[in-house]
Amino acid sequence: MIGYGHQYIDDADIEAVVSVLKSDFLTQGPFVTKFEQEICKITGAKYCVSVSNATAGLHIAVAALGLGYDAEGITTPNTFLASSNSMVYNHVKPVFADINPVSYNIDPADVEKHVTEKTKLLIPVHFAGLPCEMDKISAIAQKHNLRIIEDAAHAIGSQYADGSYVGNCKYSDMTVFSFHPVKTITTGEGGAVTTNDEALCQKLLMLRSHGTTKNENLLTKNPGPWYYEMQALGFNYRMTDMQAALGYSQLQKLDFFKKRRREIVAAYNKAFAGMQHLKTPVEPENVSSCFHLYAVQIDFSALGKSRTRVMQELRNKGIGTQVHYIPVHTQPFYKNTFGYKDGDYPVAEKYYEQELSLPLYPGMSDEDVENVIKAVKEIVG
Numbered sequence: 001m002i003g004y005g006h007q008y009i010d011d012a013d014i015e016a017v018v019s020v021l022k023s024d025f026l027t028q029g030p031f032v033t034k035f036e037q038e039i040c041k042i043t044g045a046k047y048c049v050s051v052s053n054a055t056a057g058l059h060i061a062v063a064a065l066g067l068g069y070d071a072e073g074i075t076t077p078n079t080f081l082a083s084s085n086s087m088v089y090n091h092v093k094p095v096f097a098d099i100n101p102v103s104y105n106i107d108p109a110d111v112e113k114h115v116t117e118k119t120k121l122l123i124p125v126h127f128a129g130l131p132c133e134m135d136k137i138s139a140i141a142q143k144h145n146l147r148i149i150e151d152a153a154h155a156i157g158s159q160y161a162d163g164s165y166v167g168n169c170k171y172s173d174m175t176v177f178s179f180h181p182v183k184t185i186t187t188g189e190g191g192a193v194t195t196n197d198e199a200l201c202q203k204l205l206m207l208r209s210h211g212t213t214k215n216e217n218l219l220t221k222n223p224g225p226w227y228y229e230m231q232a233l234g235f236n237y238r239m240t241d242m243q244a245a246l247g248y249s250q251l252q253k254l255d256f257f258k259k260r261r262r263e264i265v266a267a268y269n270k271a272f273a274g275m276q277h278l279k280t281p282v283e284p285e286n287v288s289s290c291f292h293l294y295a296v297q298i299d300f301s302a303l304g305k306s307r308t309r310v311m312q313e314l315r316n317k318g319i320g321t322q323v324h325y326i327p328v329h330t331q332p333f334y335k336n337t338f339g340y341k342d343g344d345y346p347v348a349e350k351y352y353e354q355e356l357s358l359p360l361y362p363g364m365s366d367e368d369v370e371n372v373i374k375a376v377k378e379i380v381g
């Protein structure tokens with residue numbers, strides 16, 4: 001069975017984890033620091049705070065901004081639930097802006113339309129690895145005095161049109177990565193927040209560890225080496241050293257992962273070009289996506305087959321697919337809590353109706369890729 005995504009674990013990864021198990025520190029040991037430093041090196045950010053997963057990272061990133069109880073934030077409906085849930089955890093009202101029909105990323109023009117005097121935060125999501133138009137988004141943020149957290153769960157290794165790497169926080173206050181097994185690199189569960197702002201970094205460190213600090217510069221008094229202070233209501237969102245060792249080892253393969261992902265995408269794009277009912281993803285000039293997903297649009301009604309049937313026919317040939325994403329505002333919780341309804345974000349909804357994510361992961365063999373191409377041409381051709 002070829003799934004829509006799969007982790008890539010080699011002997012070096014296994015040895016890295018085992019070495020931690022034989023060491024003195026199972027959590028918050030040397031590998032956590034090493035992993036965080038490596039993410040800084042790869043992205044160009046000044047600071048990195050690793051966390052237990054990206055949802056936790058988004059939670060404390062929003063919390064670190066201290067937006068109060070009456071704020072609104074804007075994100076895309078074409079995302080995983082955690083992007084907007086992170087606002088709800090912090091009493092920030094989630095507002096959505098519709099997507100661009102070509103990039104499937106949040107549409108800056110629609111963001112502008114949803115800004116009110118309560119808007120304090122933007123969470124753009126680099127869908128499938130493709131960076132959002134951050135120059136336009138940061139211009140909107142500057143104009144209205146908004147903070148920006150980039151949800152880069154899909155986008156480690158991706159480059160903006162200016163060539164710099166997602167996560168450098170050139171256009172934002174913070175960037176959040178996910179290391180769930182289906183994402184580009186994995187730590188089992190895991191995430192990281194990058195920032196260039198030292199004060200935000202200190203807040204993130206505190207919030208991931210019960211709101212406590214031992215940092216001499218932050219303590220209100222310092223009676224001795226045992227002493228710590230709780231200065232905020234925080235959480236236990238720490239990453240273990242086993243996870244960090246795996247993450248560090250995985251990062252050494254990021255260039256290979258990106259190269260292989262892009263090779264597969266290029267093979268798909270070439271094979272599917274000119275298909276009547278299937279549209280391949282578009283990468284704007286100068287942008288370099290690390291392609292987490294291969295998201296195609298299929299006109300199922302013109303094809304005369306339902307998506308369920310196409311998925312089943314592909315499954316019968318050993319090919320797994322998935323759908324990314326059910327527009328978040330159409331989830332019952334969002335409808336019931338915030339009054340959103342079907343039709344509120346028509347571009348995202350139409351996109352969703354036609355979406356199918358085909359297998360994409362670095363461990364796919366050329367034969368796997370050929371099998372997917374053959375099956376898709378047969379079933380959707």
Ligand SMILES: *Cc1c(COP(=O)(O)O)cnc(C)c1O
Nearest residue numbers: 053054055080082153178179180
């Ligand atoms: C996977 C994902 C998350 C959550 O990541 P976890 O590490 O599983 O908590 C957040 N946002 C997006 C866009 C994701 O795809």
